[in-house]
Structure formats: structure tokens, C-alpha cells
Amino acid sequence: MLTRRVIPCLDVKNGRNVRGVRFSADIDAGDPVELAARYDREGADELVFYDITASAEGRNIMVDLVERVASQVFIPLSVGGGVRTIDDMYLMLRSGAEKVSINSAAHRDPDLIRACADRFGSQCVVLSIDALRDPDSDPPRWTIYLNGGRVRTSLDAVEIAQRGQDLGAGEIVLNSIDADGTREGYDVEFLRAVTDVVSIPVVASGGAGSLEHLRDAIALGNAHAVLAASIFHFSVYSVREAKEFMASAGIPMRLDPYD
């Protein structure tokens, strides 16, 4: 049986791993290569690296970082942040990434998803969505923000997720800006709104603070995978603890001895 996945996320700035709260206030959380190796030993099913500087210089640092991690860590790696062109995507795949997520550029130019899926296959193409819940809407509505939460759009996140699937995205990372870094739990309602209308895997992101939050994203939000940063970086819980907890709640997990 296909297992659900636990994915530690490393936000990378200038080659260091940092952690933001609601997309700001950076805290240095260590060397990404060391952290990646630790997560692998603890049983991470996949690792995600986000380049939060998303500049040309940042991209070169990322390529170097992914190459270094890929020579030591033999699980799927995903990369995101500042991917604007097919060439950017190729560079990341070549350096050892298994998947590449596209965010702002895909919302500005949806054909980029199709072009990348045609060239590299849907399984490599992840559509990343950052959204904020509209304060007064009923039924609830989530609006997409670009450039790391700085630019508001008029795009409806649920519609864009559906369109992303139609264009060839193989997976969606759904990040709730409201919940990001708060450790108060994923936006389960947002997850359900999207998982009800797409058939590709949806990865929950933003807000994990407890093992129950991880479980709820999968059991209630129907997410295929949970992505978390703070609770793993600062050793609140190990990846292994998280997986054992979810397995005990009946969620299929990979629990092999990892090292």
C-alpha cells in the first residue's frame, strides 16, 4: 500500500537554513546539508528546499546545495523558489532534485506548468500555492499571494489548484499564509476544499505545531503528505516520532529501519 509522506522543509537563504514566521522574521536554523542528513536518518520520506531569496545568486547557491545534499542523501529532493523558466527547472533537476515547485511564475504564466510537464513529465512538476483566507467570505475563499506572500492577486486558490492539475502539475503544495509558522495547525478546511476537487496528491504546508496537526491534515484534510519546518528543526519532535504517531492512528507510514 502506498504510504503517506512526512516532508521536512528547509527554507534556505544564502546557503543557510532559516525559519520564518508568517513569511518574515528569520531565525537561523542551521546548516542545510547537516539537517538534511539528520532528517534522512530519522526517516524523512522526502525533503523540500525553498530558496527564499529567489535571486540569480540564490539559484547558484541552491544548485550547489542540492548537489551536495544529493551525494549524501538518497531520498527524493524537491526544490522551489524563484523558478521562472524551463531552464531554471532543468538546472534543478540536473543538480539532483526529483521535483521542482513553481509558485509565482506559474500564476503569472500558467503555460509554464504545461511546458515543464511536457518536457520533464508531470511527476517533476509541483504547483506551489500560497494563500490567505478571505476574512469575511462565506462560503470560505482563499486568495493567492505571490512573491513569498508580498503581492495579493485576485486568484481563487481552489480554482487555481484545479487548473494546475489540468495543465499537468503532478502535485500541489498548499501553503496557508495565515497558519504559516504559527504552530497552531494546518488549515484543514482549505485542504479539504482542494483535495475534494483534484485527484493529484496535495501536500499540506504551514502551521504544524503538534503531532495531532500532522495527523489531522491527512485524516481530515485528506492530504497525501505533510510538510513541516519548525517542529522538526528545533527538535520539538523527531520525524520518526511523527511517523510512529501517525502509524498508530492508522495512517500508512514507511517505518523501516532507516540507518
Added chain:
Amino acid sequence: MIAVVDYGAGNIHSVARALTRVGATFAITDSPSTVATADAVVLPGVGAAADTMKGLRQARVDDPVVAAISRGVPYLGICMGLQVLFDRSEEDDETPCLGVLRGEVVRFPPGLEVPHMGWNQVLQADDSPLFAGVPQNSNFYFVHSYFARPSDDACVSATTDYGLDFTSVVRRDNLYATQFHPEKSGVVGLRIYANFIRLAGQTPRPEFA
């Protein structure tokens, strides 16, 4: 020397990194004569059947790969490196393949999400040396939409349950191939590579011995 066949497959560098990690001596090569005379052959692969067959033909390594298998040297196929061993694939309007093994490659039926992507258990059906030290039902990383349906079950070395049981590893004599990606499957995946290089007469690093 182990020849890792370079015909444009996207995962060749990942495969090379895993081989390096377990201590293999190998060469990435697109030379037909090197492939034909190698002590062992690794055929990586990812993507579509037609692209893979086209890549193999354009590099003129298709016949040398078949010749190496016929000579009985250890062969390891990864993902598309398993699928192209069969007679044909349904993918891309019926793609003729290498025909080393009898059978066809078919798409997962409607109702199952494709690609089958993520970690799934591999149920070993025989005592394959490829699985030495790998616990029964270990998880490996899969990414694929098609799977092999051998005509003869004798080559089925392991199966995996994705709503239906499909062949996830094949074996015949010195030929081994996995539908999953051992180079992305953590420690158990590296062990597969270590076991393979041992079959090729090399000694893995101590931690994989």
C-alpha cells in the same frame, strides 16, 4: 568494469551518485562497444517508453545492451530499464521494446491515481541475491504510470500492491530490474546497488558489505 549506459536518461546522475556511495567502479558511457564488452551493465531510465527506446536506438546502444544480457553479464535495469526489457509497451500507442523478456507493459487501470508516486512495500517472491540484507516488505520509492505484465511468472522476483499486485522486480539468470528507484530509496536502496556490484565482482564499502 560496470557500464552505466548514457542515452539521455534523466536519472543517470542520481544512479551514478548511489553507485559512488556504495563504492562501485563504473563508467558512464554511450559507447556501443564499451557496453557490449562491459563486465556488468546498469540501464537507468525515467520518463516515457517511446523516448527511452528512441534514446537507446539513437545512441546505438540497444543491440549492445541485449548482447550484454545474452552474454550473461550482470544487468541492472531501473524503472524504464525494467520496462524496455519486455516485448512492447502500451505507452505512446504501442512502443516495441527490446524483447528480452516475454510480456507487455500496461497502464494502471482507471480508478487508480497515476503516477503511482511515493513509497510502497516490495514483497520478495524469491531468494534473490539482489535483496541480500533487505528485509521483506521494505519500502521503496516509485514513480510510474505503467507496469510490466510478464507472460511467464518465472521472472517475477517481487511484487507490490497498488490496488492490484504488480511486478516490481524481475530476475532471470544474471538479469535484474526494479520498477522502483533504489537510488531514491534510502538505505535499503543503496543496499540493492551494493548487492549488484557484488554480483559484478566488486566489493562494496564496508558499511554495505
